[in-house]
Amino acid sequence: MNGNAKVLLTGYSGFLGRYLAKALTKEGFCLRVLLHRHSITRREVGKDVEVVWGSIDNSNVIRNALSGVDYVVHSAWAFSSPIEGRPTLNERAASILFAESIRSNIKKFTFISSVAVYGMSVKGNLLIDESSPLAKGKDLSFIYPSEKINIEKDLLEFDRKETTLAIFRPGPVFDEYKGPAKKVLNLGRWNFGIAFGNGRNRMAYIHAKDVADAVTRWLIDGKDGSIFNVVPSKYVSSREWIRAWGERKNLSLKPIFIPGIAIRFAGFGLKTLKKILGKQSNADVKYAIRCAKRDMTYSNRALKKSLNWRDEVTSEYIKNSKNTLF
Numbered sequence: 026m027n028g029n030a031k032v033l034l035t036g037y038s039g040f041l042g043r044y045l046a047k048a049l050t051k052e053g054f055c056l057r058v059l060l061h062r063h064s065i066t067r068r069e070v071g072k073d074v075e076v077v078w079g080s081i082d083n084s085n086v087i088r089n090a091l092s093g094v095d096y097v098v099h100s101a102w103a104f105s106s107p108i109e110g111r112p113t114l115n116e117r118a119a120s121i122l123f124a125e126s127i128r129s130n131i132k133k134f135t136f137i138s139s140v141a142v143y144g145m146s147v148k149g150n151l152l153i154d155e156s157s158p159l160a161k162g163k164d165l166s167f168i169y170p171s172e173k174i175n176i177e178k179d180l181l182e183f184d185r186k187e188t189t190l191a192i193f194r195p196g197p198v199f200d201e202y203k204g205p206a207k208k209v210l211n212l213g214r215w216n217f218g219i220a221f222g223n224g225r226n227r228m229a230y231i232h233a234k235d236v237a238d239a240v241t242r243w244l245i246d247g248k249d250g251s252i253f254n255v256v257p258s259k260y261v262s263s264r265e266w267i268r269a270w271g272e273r274k275n276l277s278l279k280p281i282f283i284p285g286i287a288i289r290f291a292g293f294g295l296k297t298l299k300k301i302l303g304k305q306s307n308a309d310v311k312y313a314i315r316c317a318k319r320d321m322t323y324s325n326r327a328l329k330k331s332l333n334w335r336d337e338v339t340s341e342y343i344k345n346s347k348n349t350l351f
Contacts, residue, residue, distance in 0.1 A: 029055070030053075030054050030055065030095045030096065031054070031055040031056070031057060031093060031094050031095050031096070032049050032054045032055070032056055032057065032094070032095070032096045032097070032098060032244070033057050033058070033059060033090055033091060033094045033096070033097045033098070034046055034049065034056060034057070034058050034059070034097075034098045034100065035058070035059050035081060035097075035098070035099050035100055035101035035122070036099070036100030036101035036102060036137070037058040037059075037060060037074075037100075038060060038061075039100060039101065039102065040198065040200075040203060040233065041100055041137065041195075041198055041233050041236060041237070042058075042100050042101075044200070044233040044234055044236070044237040045098055045100055045236075045237045045240060046058070046071070046074065047237065048234070048237035048238060048240070048241045049098070049237075049241055049244075050071070050073070050074075051241075052241050052244075052245065054096070054241075054244070055075075056071075056073070056074045056075065057074070057075040057076070057077060057090065057094060058074055058075070058076055058077070059077050059079065059081060059086070059087075059090045059101070060076055060077070060078055061078070061079070061080060061081070077089055077090040081101050081103075081118040081122065082114060082117045082118040082121055083121075084121055084125065087121055087122055087125045088125055088129070091125055091126060091129040091131065092129075094129070094131060095131065095132050095133070096131065096132055096133045096134070096135070096244050097122065097126050097131050097133070097134045097135065098135045098137070098240060098244075099119060099122055099123075099134070099135065099136050099137065100137045101118070102115060103115060103118075105168070105172075107168055107171075112175075113168070113172055115172045115176065116172055116175050116176055116179070119136065119176045119179065119180065120176075120179055123136075123179075123180055123183060123188075124183070126188055127183065127184075127185060127186055127188045130186075130187060130188070131188050132187070132188065132189060133188070133189045133190075133191070133243075133244055133247065134180075134188055134189070134190050134191070135190075135191050135192075135193065135240055135243065135244065136176065136177070136180055136190070136191070136192050136193070137193050137195070137236075137240075138173045138176070138177055138192050138193060138194045139169070139170070139173050139194055139195060140153075140194050140195065140196050140229060140254060140256065140321070140323055141160075141169055141170040141173060141316075142159050142160060142170055142173050142174050142177065142194060143157060143158075143159060143160060143194075143321065143323070144159070144160030144161070144164040144170065145160070145164055145167070145170070145312075145315035145316060145318075145319045146164070146319065146321075150322070151321075151322070152322050152323070152324050153254070153321060153322065153323045153324065154254065154323070154324040154326065154327065155194075155252045155253065155254060155324075155327055159174050159177075160174065164315075167311070167312045167315070168312075169312060177192055180192070181250075185249070189247070189248070189249040190249060190250060190251075191243050191247055191249075191250075191251040191252070191253070192251070192252045192253070193236070193239060193240060193243075193253050193255050194252070194253065194254050194255065194323075195231050195236045195254075195255035195256070196228070196229030196230055196231045196254075196255065196256045196257070196323065197228060197229065197230050197231070197316075198230075198231060198232070198233050198236055199230050199231070199232060199233070199270070200232060200233045200234070201273065201274065204230075204266075204267075204270040205218070205220060205228065205230055205263060205266040205267050205270055206218030206219060206220055206267045206270065206271070206278065206280070207219055207220050207221065209271075209276070209278065215279065216271065216276050216277060216278050216279065217278065217279050217280075217281050218267040218268075218270075218271060218278040218279065218280050218281065219281050219283065220263060220267060220280065220281070220282055220283070220317070221282065221283055221313060221314065221316075221317035222263060222282055222283075222284075222314075222317035222318050223282055223284070223318070224262060224263045224264035224267075224280055224282045225262055225263070225264065225320075226262060226263055226317075226318060226319060226320035227260040227261065227262055227263075227320050227321070227322060228260075228261075228262070228263050228266055228319075229256040229257060229260065229321070229322070229323055230257065230266055230339070231255055231256055231257055231336065231339050232336075232338040232339040232342070234338045235255065235334075235336045235337065235338050235339050236255050238334065238337075239253065239255050239328055239332065239334050242332040242333070242334055243332060246332065247331070247332065248331070251331065252327075253325075253327055253328040253331070253332075254323045254324060254325050254327070254328065255325065255328060256323040256324075256325045256336075257325070257336050257339045257340065257343070258325060258335075258336055258340060259340065259343050260322050261343050263280075263282070263317075264280045264282075265343070266342075266343070267280040268280065269342045269343050269345075270342060273341070273342055
């Protein structure tokens with residue numbers, strides 16, 4: 026039934042972008058992607074997918090990309106260095122894309138945000154829903170949550186006219202290949218899953234297929250101003266997640282967690298080496314540590330109630346867990 030509806034997708038070359046593309050085409054949407062020539066080649070894009078080449082913050086490129094489009098899914102994200110008093114690349118790009126979408130009478134606009142907007146603090150048993158306060162103070166010193174919050178506020182303050190808006194806040198996204206273990210180390214008959222932190226904190230890992238399913242459901246039957254946490258219905262520790270992820274790969278993984286002090290030391294060494302070699306370091310070690318240590322639980326009730334969504338793929342990984350929230 027979506028055969029005549031065309032979607033512009035940004036971020037196709039990214040991890041989540043590929044899953045969004047598959048879900049959209051499976052539902053019958055015609056797909057157009059906006060790509061930077063340095064990120065991907067035409068051969069890596071499906072034959073039935075239209076491609077517009079250019080920068081995400083170029084108004085002329087955006088206008089061309091939006092021609093004949095019904096919906097926009099904005100998933101693109103790039104490393105950007107903040108300059109005090111100026112919007113970052115991601116903030117500028119999102120603002121231009123949304124403004125041009127409204128001008129082009131786009132029916133629906135979807136922005137992929139993150140649960141990082143709630144901050145990195147340890148919240149204990151506090152259940153966070155979409156009305157919970159956003160991050161402030163020290164958490165805003167990290168560029169990723171700061172950018173996401175600024176973009177969300179900017180989009181919500183726009184005069185949207187006839188363009189319907191939705192904001193999705195997924196937890197850390199994983200799949201069969203990219204998971205809670207940062208590295209899988211095989212030593213003979215032993216398999217180790219390497220990660221950061223202490224392993225005791227609960228994490229809101231969500232499979233990329235479940236995120237893509239939520240977005241396509243909203244494009245088909247969503248309402249304006251929707252904000253959704255895209256998170257699991259069960260919460261288990263980082264340690265349990267590594268074991269469960271390994272089991273789905275037919276691996277018996279022994280979790281090994283690297284403490285924060287070691288990560289800081291390694292990050293400093295890497296940054297120094299790149300500086301000597303004249304290369305830019307994009308790693309935010311402090312942010313990686315805070316992410317690894319956070320212990321927060323989020324509600325997905327709004328998404329379930331509004332779109333009849335279920336975290337079906339994610340739940341298969343942790344179906345034996347008893348830590349059900351909803």
